Amino acid sequence: MTTNDKSAAQAEHTQTAPGLEPNDRYDAQRIETKWMERWQSNPSLYAAEKDSSHKKYYVLEMLPYPSGVLHMGHVRNYSIGDALARYMWMNGYNVLHPMGWDSFGLPAENAAIQNNTPPREWTLRNIASMKAQMTRIGFAYDWSREVTTCLPEYYRWNQWFFLKLYEKGLAYRKKSKVNWCPKCATVLANEQVVGGRCWRHEDTVVEQRELEQWFLRITNYADELLRDLDKLEGWPEKVKTMQRNWIGRSEGTLVDFKLADPGDSANATITVFTTRVDTIFGATSVQLAPEHPLVQELAAKDPKLRAEVDQLIAEQRKAKEVGDIGAIEKHGVATGRFALNPFNGEKIPIWVANYILMDYGTGAIMSVPAHDERDYDFAKKFALNIRRVIVPRISHTDETAELTLPFTTMDGLLVNSGEFDGLSCADALKKMAGHAESKGFGKATVTYRLKDWGVSRQRYWGTPIPMLYCEKDGIVPVPEKDLPVILPEKIDVSLTGGSPLSHVPEFVNATCPKCGGCARRETDTMDTFVDSSWYFYRYTDAHNDHAPFDTKTANYWFSIDQYIGGVEHAILHLIYSRFWTKFMRDMGLVENDEPIHRLFTQGMVIKDGAKMSKSLGNVVSPDEMIARYGADSARMYSLFAAPPDRDLDWQDKGIEGIQRFLSRVYRFIHRNAQPDHSDRHKPVPADLTPEARNIQRKLHKTIKRVSDDFQGRWHFNTCIAAIMELVNELYAFEENARTASSANIPLLADVQRKLVIMLAPFAPYLAFELWEMLGETSNLLKESWPQYDPALAKEDEIEIPVQVSGKLRSVVTVPADATEELIKTAALNDDKIKKLIDGKQMVKLIVVPGKLVNLVVR
């Protein structure tokens, strides 16, 4: 093409100011406002069908805490889910795509104190503004199923579940150590303790307090929670590993060591937990945690020991705060008392050591220095006996070699172990556990790191625990018919000291349902993780006021086909949810064992190398992005900038590229749409010009790439790139298309339609506008996804790289289905190649049809 032709063609395309119509330019605000209004006027647009002949698909993003503003992490999370939901709709599924609010929790109470706004009002206002933001972005949620956990319609079912748990013995009350923040004057959950400090008061060290608390017996399900992880093929390995570690199953043996001189001790028996009972003949001391009851008992009578023990406790606590327990130097003190090894009657000293933790196992161990690294270090330091009781199987191969200690592997045989000598470690484990059990001083057991779930919170803004305390009848559950126990609204949340609810006499004073006498209401509220443990079932039947949900309906929708959220919930929310489902299954409420079929954890949004945060001043506001570039650009960029499972590095200029791309699409269709043309739905003819054929081929390759990504690895960044490539080719083709024969018109119409459909999951506003511009009247939301046609995607000719001794030297063009022979000939006849191999000896000739040629010469 000459320069003149080019500029003439361009002049035609360029929109000059005088003739500029308002619609000639991509105006995101105009388009998005227009369609947002249309979509809002049709509330059932995204509603899941109740009785559907279509296959169901339940796609869910983790529900947000209504802080009041959406951040980029939300936008990214929801853009992934929204794209998927839209894709599934276009593939004919009955899609359930709901949204709700995890709206109980401490920030509402803080806001109440700071702004003098009641928590409920503050929360509901935040919900309204976040919902408006979501609507503005155009997320396709079925709002008729909206769940707001802080409303009685929802939390009454938390209470109902609590009663069921209590009935089944899965909810119980016990005194235990809890994290206490002196500044908040309340208990903190483990997850709210960061490095030993309060998550909201970085300068405040969390204390331990003994309190009566409600617990849920999640440990009853520990084994199943662990085992079923293997079923979760659609979960990231990383999350499953984290859960396995969290559950921390460990098989071992409990062994009772009696005090050699019990006197009148209340703790005359020390039960130790060991995974290596096979080494028990090598035990040369018993080591106790500083907080062990026997230690406390002894310390009470011995001021010197008291001081030493207190110091050990302080050390452990400090190490926990700093987060490097494990790095502190091992030391301890002898108590002066002795215990008897039940296997051989040996009298061994009892020590207290700072490396023994009260909250794992029994808080007591038998110390076997010869076969445990930690015990070895300790024994060396304090000159305790070290006795080998395991020898390596292969020791005879090198008798002169000194056998190094500690020897900690299981690959050995027992020695110095009385009747158990000669057994392998594995056999000894079984035999010796059996021996202990038959003699009544021990038994095989399984220990978990997982603890029962403490759900009591001394806070106001949560679900009241539906329990009463009657002087006569003790703990009495609130009868089901009296639910919900309503959270009172008129309350001064600034009062400290105990649970805020305890300052509300109207709430506290109640009547005992058993005896009719006076009762005191439980004033603690539930952990908000209770709310999020089952909310996704409520979506299936959100307005049921007879039950949390209808079983049949839930069974239709469950499991969740795809759950999407941040990896920070890998343990807590996701393990509680799994527990809740198992409990509901056991009570016959659902059929499925697991709530979530596939889980996707998206990466964080970072900027300038750090997580976005106010203190760093690197926060990008979605509102600002939407105002500047439009919602389509904002959400599409969040998918384009990185694969969704990786961290996304936000670049201010990057979103401009997306806006530019969307403008290009807009302009192309604006110029080429032919809404009045009756030919637009005509079948695409087979005899296209080569240029048109190229476009058709590119179209089908793009369809394949985009479809594959939705079904496979979800690398939306690459499939958006593929759509960009298609548009780039359309631009190159454009002049040809518009001047060439009318035969191209049906193709051009076809390409534009399919392009718009493929754009719809990523940039729905623009897609709907363009769909209309193309003269289409159908609902794009449920338009069918384009079918990939391999025949149309097939190349006629391909380029084959030709290497000489592994280095690229030339490229030959051959028919796509060229045989090995043909490719070889083409390569050997290539001028550049001929020159290079001239006079050389051909050592090897590799031809990979469709891929390359490599000529190895010498």
Added chain:
RNA sequence: GCCGGGAUGGCGGAAUUGGCAGACGCGCUGGACUUAGGAUCCAGUGCCCUAAAGGCGUGCAGGUUCAAGUCCUGUUCCCGGCACCA
């Protein structure tokens, strides 16, 4: 310490099975159009070399192979999780 993930141009990132490294986007350079351009369009853009030719190049060091970002061995650094778990 243990378990994951990662390291590729100036930047974000491609390369799905061992087969042309750097798709796509940003940025930059040049050109066109324009009263103007922070709009748009076209072209170029890994590094070295004046250009051609050529050489080098996916954290580092080796290895396997006709061929390695991709597989193997060792190693460094970064991010995340767990951590005296008996």
